[in-house]
Amino acid sequence: MNRIISGEKVGSKTLAVLLFGIFLVLLTAPFLFELIGISYSERAMKAMVQIMVFMILAASYDLLIGYTAIISLCHSVFFAIGAYSLAIIMRDADSGWSNVIIAIILSTSLSALLAFILALIGIRIKNIYFTLVTFALAFGALSFVVKLSEITGGLDGLIFEKGMPEFFLNKVQVFDGAEYRIQAYYFIFFVSLALFLFMLRIVSSPFGKTLQAIRENEFRCAAIGYKVNSYKILVVIIAAVIASLAGILYASWIKIAVPNTFLNIEIMLMILIVVIVGGKGSIYGSVIGAVVIVLLENYLSSYLDILFQSDFPEKIQMVLTDPFYLLEEYKEVVPIRFFFTKNRWALYIGLFYIFSVYCFRAGIAGKLRDIKRVDFKNIDNLKGIIKSHAIKLAHNGFSFMRLVIFLSALGQMFTGLWNLDQAGGKFLLISAALTYFIGSSSLVMTIWGKSNES
């Protein structure tokens, strides 16, 4: 076991159990879904594939930002290169494995070349500059793909179901129930498992340790005699190649290549948030992060929709815009309830970004590893640790609450401005100011102050 994971320690028992559980679920997914009798099994399978793809994608990105502290924002470009090279070759070709292999060779060599150029730019341009340059490159790549619509299909993308080998399309009946694309699923599973173990091997090798040394102190590393630049070039190329392989895997499942699933800035953000929620600088973290974020992305909107169908929006609207029930007739005209529709799911994704920065800065893996250090025999110590955790949680929670209060004040202000020519407009402006000041200053500041004392 130790050899399989290359001696890279998980670091926490809880984390290990979680990882093993995720592994088992992914391994048996089609059979498990059939046993449980899950509805919308197509969608669930897609979520599983997405988890695996984002796991390796985020792990390869973590090699850059977590292990080497190279903050690049054009990782999605390599993801898209894989998908689009498969799509462009498959669109016109007859079905056959040779085309798949050509696509793999083409995309890996292309992304390796681009990554090499990117790394050369990165040697000349450092730090925050490099981040901005890569961000602009990602934007540029997007506009390039959209404008070259003859080759890439523009915003509509490319559908290439015909050209795929039978292997990826075959459906097999499971337990006399629904049909699943088992062959394709296990192909993706084993390839991503192999890539994951390969990345663990990289991280625990001397090469990986040197990368971490570069992250800690680049200058000292160079002074000892390591060729820092060649290490950086190599890691950027490795990460890019793995990302393009992930692109091929995902495209082979969904059989379409569109900017919205491969190249948008939202996809880049999703990779980033998987790494941050999972925990920077830990390959295992990206597994947890991928599970959390992909499940949220796939299922949050439908659950929110159920919530929004109830009378919840009206109650929230009451609380946010008119907490004192003074303007009964006014509730019809304020647009607060239009925040609570399925169309506005991006709003909640944005809120989740802010929330995760407030609360999961160290990542879930990092948190679980911290807990491991608790000495359970020493009760005083344990109390102290629980207390400090509770205080930290309360502090973060109250910061988040203040943000919510601020947002509600903002909502009142906007609705007030919107209806300024009506009777209640000015009143709402005043109440917005009141909410903000009462909420932030008296109520929360006292508790916040208390948590700062101890």
Next chain:
Amino acid sequence: MANSTIKRLLGNKSALSLLVLSLGAYFIGLLVQAIQLGGDVGISVVFSDWSKNWIELTFAGITMGFLIFILASGMTLIFGLIGVINLAHGAFIALGSFICWHFIFKINAAYRAVETVYWTPMPGVIPPVEKTIISSEGLFYGENIFNAVILLIAGIAFASMILALAGWLYEKYIVSTVYKDQPAQILITLGVAVIMIEVLLVFYGGSTPRIRKPEFLQGQLTLFESWDSGIGILYSRILSGVVGLAIFVFTYLVLIKTRFGLLIRAGVENKDMVEAFGYKVKTIFIMVFIMANIYAAIGGSLYSLNNRSLSLAVSDDILLVVMVSVIIGGLGSIKGCLIGSILLMLAQNYMNGIYPPLAGGMSAVIVMIAILLWCPEGLAPVGGNSNE
């Protein structure tokens, strides 16, 4: 004497790049058109036509550059002083333009005589107020220039006030939690951008309402009327150029002459030292955010006036241009920012004249990479001497 002047001009990266870009684009354009027409006739026709086009494109590029400078200067200050990549700047620009024009529409609604509906809320959403009407006809009350100017200024001032407040809160609750943590900065600022765009979508829907230019900004100024029907420059472009120039001069004077500017410049160079001397860096940070957001409001309003439409897509389109001009200008450098934005807009305009598919995002990226490989610190970095 002349020799030294040329030497200085060639030594100056900014001037050199501007010169190379504009002349290069001119000759490439000439060449392309001469090849297309062919022969002596082609060349003689093309020459006069192209010099006219070239002058028009250059004027347009410079005025647009000044406009982009208004938007980019805030970002470069934040970037240089605080080291935060404020990816919500584009969304603030969109917010500013929407607030400004909403205010103008609201005020003007009381006076308008004819109503033409250009603006319907998105399908599936019941309009919040019984009917959202943005009038195009008779937008600027009467023919009175004075009233129109006052209304425009009032709208921009109102938007600036709201955005200044937003900037203060934004710094206090969002940005101050993520200093020195770059991935978190990217995530949280883009999260705020997403939220702001979604909120604007709730209020205004997805469509792009049109703006009618006020009377005094319609039409164009024609120079050299005797020569080939003259060279036309739009009045609205002139306005944005003048405002951009005024803001450049104002910001430059503030940075050079006042104590506040001194602190900002010192903060860009060495933040810890400023703090060690006992100045409240935190307050300076907030002031810079407020300044940046006021510029965003002014620039956003003028930008939508120039485009004659309000659009949420502005936040993405502008963010790329603004970011690239900040990068090629140099970290935290106001002068570099101006040069960068003019350079970028010139490149975009020439590209539009020569080969339209490459204009926009691609031309910006190409210019950025070319310039960064030439001087990685940007054209006019704060620390270095750009006229060496």
